[in-house]
Every structure is written in C-alpha cells, then in structure tokens.
Amino acid sequence: MSTAQQIITVAAVVAATVLTRALPFIIFPEGRKPPKFISWLAGVLPFAVIGMLVVYCLRSAVFSDLHALPELMAIAFTAGLHLWRKNTLLSIAGGTVFYMFLVQQVF
Amino acid sequence: MTGTKTAAFKAALPHTLPICAGFLFLGMSYGFLMKSSGFATVWTFFMSTLIFAGSMEFLTISLLLSSFNPLYCFLLTLMVNARHLFYGIAMLDKYRGTGWKKFYLIFGMCDESFTINCTAQVPEGVDRTWFMFFVTLLNQIYWVSGAVLGSLAGNVLTFNTEGLDFVMTALFAVMFINQWRESKDHRPALLGLGASLICLFIFGQDIFIVPSMAVIVIIFYVMMKLEERRKA
Numbered sequence: 057m058s059t060a061q062q063i064i065t066v067a068a069v070v071a072a073t074v075l076t077r078a079l080p081f082i083i084f085p086e087g088r089k090p091p092k093f094i095s096w097l098a099g100v101l102p103f104a105v106i107g108m109l110v111v112y113c114l115r116s117a118v119f120s121d122l123h124a125l126p127e128l129m130a131i132a133f134t135a136g137l138h139l140w141r142k143n144t145l146l147s148i149a150g151g152t153v154f155y156m157f158l159v160q161q162v163f
Numbered sequence: 164m165t166g167t168k169t170a171a172f173k174a175a176l177p178h179t180l181p182i183c184a185g186f187l188f189l190g191m192s193y194g195f196l197m198k199s200s201g202f203a204t205v206w207t208f209f210m211s212t213l214i215f216a217g218s219m220e221f222l223t224i225s226l227l228l229s230s231f232n233p234l235y236c237f238l239l240t241l242m243v244n245a246r247h248l249f250y251g252i253a254m255l256d257k258y259r260g261t262g263w264k265k266f267y268l269i270f271g272m273c274d275e276s277f278t279i280n281c282t283a284q285v286p287e288g289v290d291r292t293w294f295m296f297f298v299t300l301l302n303q304i305y306w307v308s309g310a311v312l313g314s315l316a317g318n319v320l321t322f323n324t325e326g327l328d329f330v331m332t333a334l335f336a337v338m339f340i341n342q343w344r345e346s347k348d349h350r351p352a353l354l355g356l357g358a359s360l361i362c363l364f365i366f367g368q369d370i371f372i373v374p375s376m377a378v379i380v381i382i383f384y385v386m387m388k389l390e391e392r393r394k395a
Contacts, residue, residue, distance in 0.1 A: 061231040068233040069223050070213045072240030077272045080251030086259050096387050101253040102281045104355030104379050106339045111359040113332040115368040134333045138340050148181040151333035156326035
C-alpha cells in the first residue's frame with residue numbers, strides 16, 4: 057500500500073466508526089420525538105448492553121482450553137467483593153489483581 | 164478552569180481511574196505492536212486519536228498490511244463496531260441539550276466512556292454535561308498517551324502484566340451489578356447477557372454481536388407489544 061492508500065484505509069475505518077456512534081443521533085435528532093419503540097428501547101437498552109459487553113469481553117476466553125474458568129472465578133471474586141464492600145474502585149482493582157494472580161501463578 | 168468545570172473534572176476523575184490503568188496498558192501494547200509492524204509514532208498518534216475504538220485499531224494494523232480495499236475496511240468496521248448503535252440509542256436522552264460538546268461526546272463514545280456516562284450517578288450540583296465531557300476526554304487521553312508511549316518506548320512496564328486487561332471485564336461486571344441493584348425489572352439485563360451468550364455459541368466470537376443485537380431488539384419489541392396489550 058502507498059501512503060495515500062493507507063490514509064484512505066484509516067479514513068474508511070474512522071468514517072465507519074463515527075457512523076456507528078452517530079447514526080442514532082442523526083436519525084432521531086433533538087426536538088423531534090423518536091418513535092415509541094425507540095424511546096422504549098432507550099429505557100431498557102442500557103441494562104441489556106452492559107450484559108452484552110461482559111459477554112463480549114469473554115468471547116475468546118470461552119473457547120480457550122480453560123473455557124473461561126479463570127475469568128469466571130475472577131468475576132465471581134469481583135462480584136463478591138463488590139456486594140461486600142460496595143466500592144467500585146476497590147472491586148475492579150481487587151478483581152483484576154485476583155485475575156492476574158490466577159493466570160500468572162495458578163493456571 | 165471555572166468552578167463548574169473544576170467541580171465536574173473532580174467528579175469525573177475517580178470514575179475514570181480503572182480505565183486509566185487499563186487504557187495505558189492496552190494502549191501501550193497497541194503502540195508497541197504498531198511500532199513492530201513498521202508504523203512511525205505519528206501513525207500511532209493519529210490512529211489512536213481518530214479511530215478511538217480499541218479492537219478496531221488492532222484490526223486496522225492487519226488491514227494496513229494487506230491489499231488495498233477501503234470498502235471492505237468500511238464494512239468490516241461497521242460490523243465490528245455495530246454495538247455502538249445501541250450506545251447511541253441508549254444515550255439519546257442523556258446527550259440531549261449538551262450543545263457543541265455533543266459532537267465530542269458522540270465521537271469519543273467508546274465502550275468504557277459509554278458505560279460510565281450511562282451508569283454514573285452525577286453528584287448533586289455537578290454539571291452533567293461537563294462531567295460526561297471530562298469522562299470521555301480523560302479516557303481518550305489515557306488511551307492516546309498509552310499508545311504513543313508504547314510506540315516510543317516499547318513496553319516500559321517491567322512487572323508481569325499478564326491479565327491486566329481484565330480491568331475492563333471487571334469494570335463491566337461491576338457496572339452490571341450496580342445496574343442490577345438500581346432496577347426492579349431484571350429482564351433487560353438477563354436478556355442482554357443471555358442472548359449474547361447463546362449467540363456467541365451459535366455464531367462464534369467474530370460475528371456474534373450483530374445477531375445478538377438483532378435478537379435483543381426483536382425480543383424487546385415483543386415485550387413492548389405484550390405490555391401494551393396488557394394495559395389495553
């Protein structure tokens with residue numbers, strides 16, 4: 057690829073990324089009432105999307121030799137810590153350190 | 164900075180700290196990979212700033228090293244980043260009336276900034292727009308800094324970093340629990356988790372997000388219709 061072709065390639069990726077982020081705002085601009093289903097979707101999607109993101113993070117681990125066992129153990133640890141202390145930063149840090157311990161020392 | 168901005172910045176900063184750790188580390192591995200693939204730091208800077216979608220930036224390296232096909236790159240990116248469409252719909256209300264900042268909030272809406280802006284309880288008296296603006300900006304600064312650092316210095320972390328990327332998974336898991344506690348109806352959360360898990364096994368890790376989104380939209384539509392019928 058020439059430099060110009062490389063720039064065009066990056067521009068195509070940028071354009072598509074911006075499009076996926078901006079499209080709902082372009083289709084349903086401020087001041088115009090979105091269709092009922094979209095308003096309804098806007099209320100429930102935040103809950104569904106975070107669950108989808110958790111699965112997205114595990115997408116390759118699930119098919120590994122360990123079948124996401126360390127990930128699931130660390131998620132359980134993170135969840136336990138979070139239910140116990142209710143401190144977001146502590147739960148994320150604790151869960152990550154626990155996961156690092158698992159993949160470095162145990163598995 | 165004025166008082167409004169300072170207050171918003173101070174409120175936003177702690178929310179972004181887990182992302183700081185994760186993005187510096189992941190950004191560094193990206194910059195390092197760019198360097199070893201033969202790209203100068205200026206490329207790393209512009210790609211991490213302009214694309215600003217982690218998995219797609221890694222993919223773009225291999226796109227740049229194969230034959231020239233911009234249409235394919237465009238369509239591949241649409242598929243990989245399709246999940247952003249959901250973020251946009253979820254944020255239609257929250258980003259409403261944010262003025263010029265809206266352009267940046269949308270441009271910088273990566274998984275992590277979306278998750279924080281969507282779930283964080285902005286403290287009383289703090290300007291919500293500036294809060295979301297700083298969350299987005301700080302996260303992007305972490306990512307670009309990590310990438311440039313990785314490109315310039317290679318992997319500067321001397322301790323064993325294996326598994327550090329779990330910080331993102333932990334973030335989403337904690338946000339999932341926070342949302343769970345705040346809502347009475349757990350069906351949307353279970354649907355997101357369940358539908359994408361089933362689609363992952365059926366369609367495989369490369370393309371499962373798009374079918375998951377379709378399943379989620381269809382089931383939500385049926386749920387809305389059933390609810391309407393019950394009320395009627």
